[in-house]
Amino acid sequence: MNLTNQDAERLANGGVQALQAGRAGEARRSFEAITQSGRANAQIWLLLAVACRQDADAAAEEAALDRLIALEPRAVRGLIMKGDCRAQAGDDRAALLHYEIALRIATDQDLPEDLRSEMRRAEAWIAAQKERIVARREAALVDRGWPAEKRSARFQQSIDILAGRKRIFVQEPTGYYFPELPQIQFYDPAQFDWVPAVEAAAERIKGELTALLADGLEGFRPYIQSATNQPRAGDSELVDNRDWSALFLCENGKRSDDIIARCPVAWDAVQAAPLPHIVNSPTVMFSLLRPGARITPHTGTHNARLTCHLPLIVPPGCRFRVGNDVREWQEGKMMIFDDTIEHEAWNDSREDRFVMIFDIWRPELSAQEREEVAAVFLGPAAD
Structure with missing residues (x-):
């Protein structure tokens, strides 16, 4: 069919008017005349x-949508309508x-209200469909002999990620990255032969800390400090804030020999651990988190180490997250984690929380x- 521009415009306008008036058949004939003309x-x-x-012609509707999407792959309305067609056909x-x-x-895109x-309708369908998929998967696993209580922790985490209940977290050091190391959020303390000795000393270390605290918080300073000759460390509310302090x-x-002299048990205990004695390491400290304070999500500087927490004074309501795993500190029970995986902490209690923190070499190195890593941190050789 040969149409002039004026003919095509007239048919289009008439088709739109017919659609608005509810005369679908008439509108369809007008638009089909234009498509047949090329x-x-x-x-x-x-x-x-x-x-x-x-x-009510689903086949013709989908055929028209296929032509639309071929011409304009980013046509949002067309893609939604195509999704509707597939859903109606049972092709979820x-x-x-x-x-x-x-x-x-x-x-x-800035979309019109309609x-x-x-x-929103498509989002609701997606959410419902994913719930159905999760339910079918769970039912299949149970049917095959794998109910939730029998699954390994890592397998269950894979299922949670697949279901969208958890995210994939990976090492994101802000400075140095050592490749091909396992992506483990929390390590099992039982894998480290030096942990029992440190945990056995926890009560005496707590006693040393308590004696220090009898003199107040003198010596504790904000963990994040701004420097007069450097930009502030982002917009963190904890920069120069004593709510998160360290001794x-x-x-x-x-070394802080005066503090070590007052805390010999703490210092001797951590010597059993593989501390990284390199430039800018090790660091051993008592960490204070005040009531109501939150340490926002962040990552550490390099992944050649792990971070150890020995909780000493921990009121209820203090939580710690590494990746997907949220835990509460337990006094005297070691936590070992990869601090290059996003982590954060809260003190939702009304009392101070104290943890002893130190770094160790990663066992995989x-x-x-x-x-070799130590040589990197020495910096360039002098001329």
């Missing part, structure tokens, strides 16, 4: 799809794909690798 653009194919939907996987693509594209309503037995490799 003059149809993406908008005409969309209008034809809408008319076919009103005319394809429906989910089209809805999710539409949602991703829509984040960059299309935002369609987006150092050893800071970045520099060989003796040679430890020497």
Whole structure:
């Protein structure tokens, strides 16, 4: 069919008016005349799809949508309608794909209210569909002999990630990255032969700390400090804030002999651990978190080490998260974790929380690798 521009415009306007009046068949004939002439653009194919939907012709609607999406792959309304077609046909996987693509594209667009309503409908469908998928997967696992109580912790974490209940967290050091190390949030303290000796000393270390605290918090200083000749460390509310404070037995490799003299048990206990004696290490400190304070999510500087917490004074309501795993400190029970995985802490109690913190070499590093890393942290050789 040969149409002039004026003919095509007249048919398009008439089709829109017919749609608005509820005359789907008439509208469809107008738009089909344009498509048969070869003059149809993406908008005409969309209008034809809408008319076919009103005319209850699902096959024709989907065919028109396929032509639309071929011309305009980022057509949000067309992708949602295509998802509707697939959902109606029972093809939930394809429906989910089209809805999710539409949602991703829509984040960059200023949508009219009616299309935002369609987006909310698609979001609700996606949420319900994912719940159905999770339920079917859980039922299948139970049927195959793997109820939740029998699953390994790592397998259950994979299922939680698959279901969207947990995220994938990886090492994100702010400085140095050593490759091919396992992505473990919390290590099992039982894997370290020096841990029992440190835990056995916990009550005496707590006694040393209590004696220090009898003189108040003198010596404790904000853990995050700004420098006059450097920019402030982001916008953290804890910069120069004593709500998160530290008293150092050893800071970045520099001993505080006066504190060590008052805490000999603490200092002797950590010597059993593989402390990284390199430039700027080790660090051994008492960490104070005041009531109501929160340490916001952050990551450490390098992944050649692990961080150890020996909880000493911990009121109820103090929590610590590494990656997906949220735990409460238990007095005298060691926590060992990878601080290059995002972590944060809260003190939701009305009392101060005190933990002894120190770093150790990662157990996966060989003796040679430890020497190599130490050489890196020495910096460039002098001329």
